[in-house]
Structures are given as structure tokens and as C-alpha cells.
Amino acid sequence: MKRISTLIAGAAFATAGLGIATPASAATICFAFQDLETEFWVAGHTAITRTLEEAGHTVIERNANEDANRQLEQVRDCIAQGVDGIIIIPQDGESAVTIVNEAQDNDVPIAVFNRPPSDLSKGIVVVADNASIASQAVDFLAKEAIASRDGDGKLTPMIIVGDLGDPNAVGRKDGFYAALENYPDDFNTPIEVASDWDAATALANLEAAVTANPDIDLLFTSSDFLFPTIRSVFEPRGMWAKRGEEGHVVMGGLDGDATACQLLKDGYIDSTGVQDLYFEAEAALSAILAAIEAGEAQPNEVIEDPGFALTSANLAEREMDMWGCVLLSEGFLDQ
Amino acid sequence: MTDSGPRATVSGRDEFPAAPSVRQRAMRLFLSDYFVLYLSLAYFLVLVPFLPTLSNPANLANILSNMWPLLVVAVGQTFVLTIAGIDLSQGSVVGFTSVIGAMLLATSASPDVLSNAPIWGLIIDEAGGPLANVPGGVLVAIVAMVAAGAMIGAANGLAIAHFRMPPFMVTLVTMIVISAFAIFLTQSENIRNLPESYIQLGKGDIVSVYFGEQAESRIPRRQIHSFITYPMLIAVSVAILAHVLLNSTVFGRQVFAIGTNRRAAEISGIPVRRVIVLVFTISAICATIGALLYSTRLEAGRPTLGDGNFLLDVIGATVIGGTSLFGGKGKIIWTVFGVFFFVLLSNTLNLMNLSSFHIDMVKGAVIVAAALLDVLRTRLIRGEAS
Numbered sequence: 001m002k003r004i005s006t007l008i009a010g011a012a013f014a015t016a017g018l019g020i021a022t023p024a025s026a027a028t029i030c031f032a033f034q035d036l037e038t039e040f041w042v043a044g045h046t047a048i049t050r051t052l053e054e055a056g057h058t059v060i061e062r063n064a065n066e067d068a069n070r071q072l073e074q075v076r077d078c079i080a081q082g083v084d085g086i087i088i089i090p091q092d093g094e095s096a097v098t099i100v101n102e103a104q105d106n107d108v109p110i111a112v113f114n115r116p117p118s119d120l121s122k123g124i125v126v127v128a129d130n131a132s133i134a135s136q137a138v139d140f141l142a143k144e145a146i147a148s149r150d151g152d153g154k155l156t157p158m159i160i161v162g163d164l165g166d167p168n169a170v171g172r173k174d175g176f177y178a179a180l181e182n183y184p185d186d187f188n189t190p191i192e193v194a195s196d197w198d199a200a201t202a203l204a205n206l207e208a209a210v211t212a213n214p215d216i217d218l219l220f221t222s223s224d225f226l227f228p229t230i231r232s233v234f235e236p237r238g239m240w241a242k243r244g245e246e247g248h249v250v251m252g253g254l255d256g257d258a259t260a261c262q263l264l265k266d267g268y269i270d271s272t273g274v275q276d277l278y279f280e281a282e283a284a285l286s287a288i289l290a291a292i293e294a295g296e297a298q299p300n301e302v303i304e305d306p307g308f309a310l311t312s313a314n315l316a317e318r319e320m321d322m323w324g325c326v327l328l329s330e331g332f333l334d335q
Numbered sequence: 336m337t338d339s340g341p342r343a344t345v346s347g348r349d350e351f352p353a354a355p356s357v358r359q360r361a362m363r364l365f366l367s368d369y370f371v372l373y374l375s376l377a378y379f380l381v382l383v384p385f386l387p388t389l390s391n392p393a394n395l396a397n398i399l400s401n402m403w404p405l406l407v408v409a410v411g412q413t414f415v416l417t418i419a420g421i422d423l424s425q426g427s428v429v430g431f432t433s434v435i436g437a438m439l440l441a442t443s444a445s446p447d448v449l450s451n452a453p454i455w456g457l458i459i460d461e462a463g464g465p466l467a468n469v470p471g472g473v474l475v476a477i478v479a480m481v482a483a484g485a486m487i488g489a490a491n492g493l494a495i496a497h498f499r500m501p502p503f504m505v506t507l508v509t510m511i512v513i514s515a516f517a518i519f520l521t522q523s524e525n526i527r528n529l530p531e532s533y534i535q536l537g538k539g540d541i542v543s544v545y546f547g548e549q550a551e552s553r554i555p556r557r558q559i560h561s562f563i564t565y566p567m568l569i570a571v572s573v574a575i576l577a578h579v580l581l582n583s584t585v586f587g588r589q590v591f592a593i594g595t596n597r598r599a600a601e602i603s604g605i606p607v608r609r610v611i612v613l614v615f616t617i618s619a620i621c622a623t624i625g626a627l628l629y630s631t632r633l634e635a636g637r638p639t640l641g642d643g644n645f646l647l648d649v650i651g652a653t654v655i656g657g658t659s660l661f662g663g664k665g666k667i668i669w670t671v672f673g674v675f676f677f678v679l680l681s682n683t684l685n686l687m688n689l690s691s692f693h694i695d696m697v698k699g700a701v702i703v704a705a706a707l708l709d710v711l712r713t714r715l716i717r718g719e720a721s
Contacts, residue, residue, distance in 0.1 A: 106557035
């Protein structure tokens, strides 16, 4: 409960100054999400629901529990209830396309939060520039790995990829490769570890990969929520060490959650790509409420979150730009 | 169920029986084939004043739309439960066969998504699957899906009938193996870009209705409600065929005999092994038709379709209808009512704005209640018979 309170406080902090367009009358918004498995989704959910309720709107929440068919049925139920607009966090890019079409066919404006449809041409799509953010984070890691290299041999990079049915995962993987292409003489072909956005899958695959390739020099995880999993694999092998200590693997991720912020401060990781969660929430809410106000049933717009990389080099200056550090400063991990 | 004709009294005079008491009426209702339907209607009528959206035409259309795919799969499970078995592999068959259909029919595919999949370049590439844009391709793909599903069902049946392995264990292993194989085929990716003619099978309307006067030249789409759809026709056809098969054929009687007492059925000369193989094949074919409806409504072949709580929904709806988990008792019409009640329950819990966790807890409680009711009804019927 304390954990949730902290998140609400974080959301309130972040949304206090948002200039969100509000319709003249209170609207009923259906917020359909696939699950609240990671810190990012929990914080995003809290920011959206809290902001809408504080503005006097009614929020109908639907949790699909990672079932795309159930989410489709829930959105149809919302439409039958006569909601004014829909915000979804879809299960994947394919089901997002179907659900956006369903809403637009029924003249209900819809916004997709953070996990974009495979087809970006329909609906309000708020999405981080995953490739760019990942590229920034990995570029820093590459420079760090090269700087700390012993000898002239090539370094071995590893990436934990997400569910490649999710365009976010594809973008992060592309950004990782794009960054390493700038150093063709310094890195071997990367080792890919599949996670399917599932901690248990990531654990099994990472254990196998590290056993087969114990000399990893750089690790990038496509999502920060996998750092505890990485720790459980690395620690027994003496690979979980702080910067400057024997055994430290140059490491980074993407999301910008509280755990990543703590690990960056402690020196276990070197960078993380940051999605500006509160910007994304504000953008989704503003766009959907503006569409409702204008009576626009099929608004189509792509809103991109440029994001940035928080690294051990810029931590002091940009720490509080990262949503996870905001939550951390409020004691999120102490609960 | 009860004799309502004139009865001979002790005095020897023929008299019409006294009107049944309230208790007798309640008992008759409780033991009726239509008990779950009455329960559903009562549940609906009680909740309508509190949830006005429940009777909204759009919501009723949603309830019907959500019924059809689940009904098809539950019909298959009814056969299996009636022979005192259980088929846990239905969900994996749904996922696997949805991938089979999609990889054959997709009109294009992205190498970014599928290039690591073993089917890439072998069955599907950027130009799509081998049956994309081929006349009659949809039909051929459906036949391939059904054949794949039937083979899985037959393999289940053979293991259970010939090696006398427990259905729970056999279908559990099949579920794990087939789910993993489906995920391996696409490396957990979904296959989209399905042809419109295929998608229509899961989403197409035949008759849509609009209530009210036409005041504007264009009626908003959200006010036009699907009434008769392709999924409805497919599901109702499957249910009618299954009803005839179970209630009006020798095969159906053999199914009940095996479910009541397998040993007695064997001694009576019933080809028990063949019937068991057929029953599991029917179950898998129903799951395949369910896959067709689910994947077309989601417009993608999905290896994870049928994961999660799907089996809870299928077995739950079948048991709520009255089909016994102990075998020997089951009717397709019960399953229709069970699925209706189950979908209505989900819908109303959604309208109450309960979280998915609460919804699943309530569903679980209702299934346990249904299983208890089944025990009670069976005892009462036996008591009446004796």
C-alpha cells in the first residue's frame, strides 16, 4: 500500500504542472491496460488515472491480464458503455491495430500509450523513440567498455531482447546494433538472449548464455525490469561488481525505473535509456481530451518522446529528469 | 422428468394429482435441463436495474459475440468430460492451429519480426504464405488447420485409449509440447496481414440491426449492432452437429456408456478405444475451429492464443452448464447455457468495474459452486429414481 501511495505521490508531483486540455464537461475515459507487471507500467497507470480523476473525469479501468482477446472484449464493453474516449496499453503491436480499428469504427477516439501498434497510421500513438534512446545508452556503454579494455582483442557484447512482437523491443534492439556499428573493430558479433518480456524466460536463457560465454564485456538489457534477474545470474559468478572493481561488466538498460536509478548511483550499471513517462502520459491525455472536446472521433497522430540516456557521467545534472529517480527520492525502494 | 398423468389411488378411483407444491416446483426447476438458462435470465433481470448498460443493444451484441468462439471449444470439451476425461491441450491447439492458418495465408510478413523464425523462407517470406492470394486458399488453409488439430487430438486419444494413460497427464504434456512448438515456429511472434476473406469469418456480419428512427443520413457505426454473424453461424452449426452426434447416434450412446462405466462398456462390446480416440479428435477439431474464430477476430495468428485463463473459461463454462466432471452426463444444450452464463458473468463483472483479479476470483468461485451443484443434483436425481 505504501508503495502505491508513493507512486501516487510521484504521479501527482509529475503532473502538478501539466497543462492538460480538459473538455468543458467531464468525460468518461476507458483505460484498458495489458497488465501492471513493471515499475514503468505501474507509474504510467498511476499518472494517467490520477490526473484524469483530479480533473474531474471518470475513469473506467480494464486490466486484460496479458490476454489480447480479453483486452479486445474489454474495449468492446467500454464502447457499449458509451465512453467518450479510450486509452490503451496494448498487449502487443498486432492486437493494438485491431483494437484501434475497433474503436475508430465505432467513432470513439483512442490513444495508445507507449506500446505502439504495428500500423502507426491510425489512432493517437504516444511512443518513445526507442531506437534513438537505446542507441544513446549503448553508445556510452561502448565507449566505457573500450576505455576499460585490457589488451587489443575484440570485446564481447550481449543484448537481452524483449518480445519482438512489440515494436518497442524491435526499436531497442535496432538502437543497440546501430550504436555498436560505430565501433566495427572493437566488438564481436553480439550475443542475443531472448526474454519475451518475461523474467523467468530471461533467467533461463541468460544463465545458459553466460555459461556458454563467461567473458562478456558489455550487457544491454532491453528493459530495466530485468536487472534483478541479471543480478541473480551474475552475482554467483562474480560478475556483479561496481565500476572500477574486479569483474565489473559494463552494463545498461532502458526505461529509467527506480531500480536502475539506484544501481546507477551504486555503480553497478553505467547507463540507462530514459523514457519520459510523465511527458508521455501528459501527451496521451492532452490529445485524447482535445479530440473529445473537438468531437473528433478518429484522431490520428504520432507523438514521439525523444527521451535521453542517463549515464554515470551526467547523473549529477540530469538525475531528477528521470521518473525512476523521482520515485527513488521519495523512498520507493524502501517500501 | 416427472409423470404428470392420472394416477391410481388406493381407493381404486382415477384422480388428477394435486397441484405440485412450491418445494416440488423448485425441485423440478432445479433438476430441469434449463436450470442454468433460468438462472442466467434471473441473474440478468436482477442486475439490469443496477447496470442499465447490461440491456443496451451494443452490450447484448458483445455478449453474443464473445459467446461463439468459447462455445465451439466448450462443445469439444463436453464430449471429453462426458467420457470422464479432460482435455487440457485445447488451448495449445488453439494457439498452434492459429499459427498454421496465418503462416499459410498471410499476404505479407516483415523480416524484422519473423526472420529468426524457422518458418521464415521455408513457408513464409516477405511475399506472405504459400496460399496468399490463391483462389480457394482460405479453404485449403482451414483444411490444413483442421488436419493438424485432428492429428493432435488423435494422438491424445491413442495414448489414452491404447496405453491407458490418464487423460490429465497426456493432455497436460500435449499442452506443454504443442505450446512450445507453436512459439518455436514463430519465435513467439504473431503473424498478421491476414486476407480479408479469412478475417470475415471471425468478424463478418450477415445481419446488423439499428434501433430507432433514421434522423441523419449516416447512422453512426456504434449504433449499428451485429446480430447474425459468421461466427454465430459457425458456432451454432457446430453445436447442432454435436448435439445430433451426442444425442441421436450410436456413437453418442457409446460416449455416455464409456463415461458411466468404461469396464462395463468394454464388456458390452462397445469399441471403447475407437470411441475415445474419436472423442479426443472431436475435441481438438472444435479447438481448431475456435482458433479460426479467435485468430480472425484478433486479425493475427498468435502462438500464445489459448494461454492464461483460457482453459478456466472453457472447462468452467462446460461444468457450469451441468456436464459432469465424473463422466456419463453431458448435453450440448447445457454447454450452450453454461457458456451463455459464463460470458454474461464476465460481462457483468466488467460492467461493475471490478479488477481482473476479482473477476477471476469470482469466476473460480462460480465454477466451484457449479461443481457442488452438480454433485447435489446428481444425488437428488438418484434419490428420485430410487
